Amino acid sequence: MGSALTFLTILVIGLAAYFLARARAAAVVDGDIRKLHSRPVYFGSYAAILSILPASLVLIAGLVIGAGVVENSIRSSLPAEVLAKPQSEQNVAYQMVSAIADGLARMTPAETATVSSDITQLKAVLGSKGVPLAQQPQPYMVDAAQHLMNMAGTTSLIVGLVSISVALAGAYFALSRVSQTYRARNRVETIMLSALVISSTIAILTTFGIIGSLVTETYHFFSVVSPLNFFFGTVWDPRFSTDGNSVGQFGLIPLLLGTLYIALVAMLIAVPIGLFAAIYMAEYASRRVRSIVKPLLEILAGIPTIVYGFFALITIGPLFRDFSASLWGALTGNHTNFIEAQSVLVAGFVMSIRLIPFVSSLSDDIITAVPRAMRDGSLGLGATRSETMKRVILPAALPGIMGALLLTASRAIGETMIVVLAAGVAANLQFSPFQPMTTITVKIVNQLTGDLEFNSPQTLVAFALGITLFVITLALNIYALYIVRKYREQYE
Known part of the structure; x- marks a missing residue:
C-alpha cells in the first residue's frame, strides 16, 4: 500500500467522520441545534481532526522510521568485503542498490526475469527506464535490491494499516463523544490554537536551524581559510593551487x-x-x-x-x-x-x-x-x-x-x-x-x-x-x- 493511497484513505475517513458527526449532533437534539453547546459544524470538525491529524502523524513517523530500519537492514546484509571498505564506498554501494530497486519497480515481470538471468543487460534496461547507473551492477546488488523492494513493500503495508486503524479509532472516539453538552467548539479551538503555536515554533526553529547550519559550515571554512584573508582580502580566486600549498x-x-x-x-x-x-x-x-x-x-x-x-x-x-x-x-x-x-x-x-x-x-x-x-x-x-x-x-x-x-x-x-x-x-x-x-x-x-x-x-x-x-x-x-x-x- 503506497503512502499516497494511505493518505487518500485517511482523508476519506476524515471526510466521512465529518458528515457523520454533524448528522449525529443534529439527531441528538432532534434537529433543534439551539440545544447543543456547540454547532454541528464543530462536532464535524472535531471528528475530522481526530481522524486525519493523528493518523497523518503516524503515517509520517512510520515512513521515516521504516525507511531508516530498511536502510540499516540492507546495509548490514551487504557482503563482508563491502562492509570492510570505507564509509564513502559503502554509501556508493547502497546508492547503487537503491537505484536498482527503483528501476526494478518500474519493470514488467518479463523484464525482471530477463535481467535476473542476464545481469549484463541490467544497466542498459535501467537506463531505458530513466534510472542511469554510475557503474556496472554486481550480483549482490541485484539480490540486495530485491530484498530492499520486499522490505519496503512490507513496511509500507504495515505503516498504512496502522495509520488507517488510527484514523478509524479517532473517528470512533469523536463520534462516541457527540452529545448535547459536549464542548466540541472548545476542543476545536484548543487544537487550532495549539496548531498556531506549533507553526510559530517551527518558523522560529527553522530560522535558528538555518543560522546554525550557516554558522557550522562557516566555522569549518574558517578552520581552513583565515577570517582575515576572507573579510579583508581583495582577490577572489577560489581555485586549487598547483603547488598544493594553498587552497586559493x-x-x-x-x-x-x-x-x-x-x-x-x-x-x-x-x-x-x-x-x-x-x-x-x-x-x-x-x-x-x-x-x-x-x-x-x-x-x-x-x-x-x-x-x-x-x-x-x-x-x-x-x-x-x-x-x-x-x-x-x-x-x-x-x-x-x-x-x-x-x-x-x-x-x-x-x-x-x-x-x-x-x-x-x-x-x-x-x-x-x-x-x-x-x-x-x-x-x-x-x-x-x-x-x-x-x-x-x-x-x-x-x-x-x-x-x-x-x-x-x-x-x-x-x-x-x-x-x-x-x-x-x-x-x-x-x-x-x-x-x-x-x-x-x-x-x-x-x-x-x-x-x-x-x-x-x-x-x-x-x-x-x-x-x-x-x-x-x-x-x-x-x-x-x-x-x-x-x-x-x-x-x-
Whole structure:
C-alpha cells in the first residue's frame, strides 16, 4: 500500500467522520441545534481532526522510521568485503542498490526475469527506464535490491494499516463523544490554537536551524581559510593551487563591493520613480487612471528575473554600449565605448525596473492607509495638496515606507540572474559603474555547482558568503528601525 493511497484513505475517513458527526449532533437534539453547546459544524470538525491529524502523524513517523530500519537492514546484509571498505564506498554501494530497486519497480515481470538471468543487460534496461547507473551492477546488488523492494513493500503495508486503524479509532472516539453538552467548539479551538503555536515554533526553529547550519559550515571554512584573508582580502580566486600549498584566495571585498554597488545603483533609480508613482496614484490620479496604471506597474513584478536578464543582455547592454561610443565619438572623434555591455550601470538599471513595482505598490498601499482625517484637517487649515503630502501624509507613512524600501533593498541584494547576465561573473575590484562586477549571490551559486567535494574550501566558502549576506540584512533592519524610531520621536 503506497503512502499516497494511505493518505487518500485517511482523508476519506476524515471526510466521512465529518458528515457523520454533524448528522449525529443534529439527531441528538432532534434537529433543534439551539440545544447543543456547540454547532454541528464543530462536532464535524472535531471528528475530522481526530481522524486525519493523528493518523497523518503516524503515517509520517512510520515512513521515516521504516525507511531508516530498511536502510540499516540492507546495509548490514551487504557482503563482508563491502562492509570492510570505507564509509564513502559503502554509501556508493547502497546508492547503487537503491537505484536498482527503483528501476526494478518500474519493470514488467518479463523484464525482471530477463535481467535476473542476464545481469549484463541490467544497466542498459535501467537506463531505458530513466534510472542511469554510475557503474556496472554486481550480483549482490541485484539480490540486495530485491530484498530492499520486499522490505519496503512490507513496511509500507504495515505503516498504512496502522495509520488507517488510527484514523478509524479517532473517528470512533469523536463520534462516541457527540452529545448535547459536549464542548466540541472548545476542543476545536484548543487544537487550532495549539496548531498556531506549533507553526510559530517551527518558523522560529527553522530560522535558528538555518543560522546554525550557516554558522557550522562557516566555522569549518574558517578552520581552513583565515577570517582575515576572507573579510579583508581583495582577490577572489577560489581555485586549487598547483603547488598544493594553498587552497586559493577568497577575498570578500570585490564581491561585497559589487553587491552594494549594484544594489545602490538600482535603488537610486527605483526609489524616486516608484515613490513618485505611488504619490501620484494615491493622491493625484483619478480612479480610472489608477485602475489602469497600477495593474500595469504590478505586471513588472510578475515577470521572471531571467527575462530581465535576457532584456539586459540583448537590449539594454548593447544600447548603453553603442550610446557611449556615439557620445564619446561626438566629443572626441574616437568612437570608443566607455560603458561595457556588462557593467554595474546596466545591471543596476535593469534591476531598478524590476524593483519599481515593489516600491510603488507597497508605498501606494501605505500612503492610502493614512487616515483621511489627517488629509482633511491639513487641507481645512489652508495647506495645499503638495504641502499636505510633504508635511502630513509622508511623515505619517514613513515607517511603512521605510519597511517597503528595506524589502526592496533586500531583493536588490539577493538578486542573481539579472546580475549574471547584466554584470558578468568577474570579481573585479574597481569603482567605475561602467565596468563589470559581480555579487555575493552569484558566487554562492558558482561555488555550489560543479564537481567539487562538499567539504572543500571552494564549496564551504558559499556558507561564509551566505552568513555575510545574513549579517548585512540584519544590519539594514536594525538601522531602519533606528531611523523610524528617531523620526517618530520628532513627529510625535
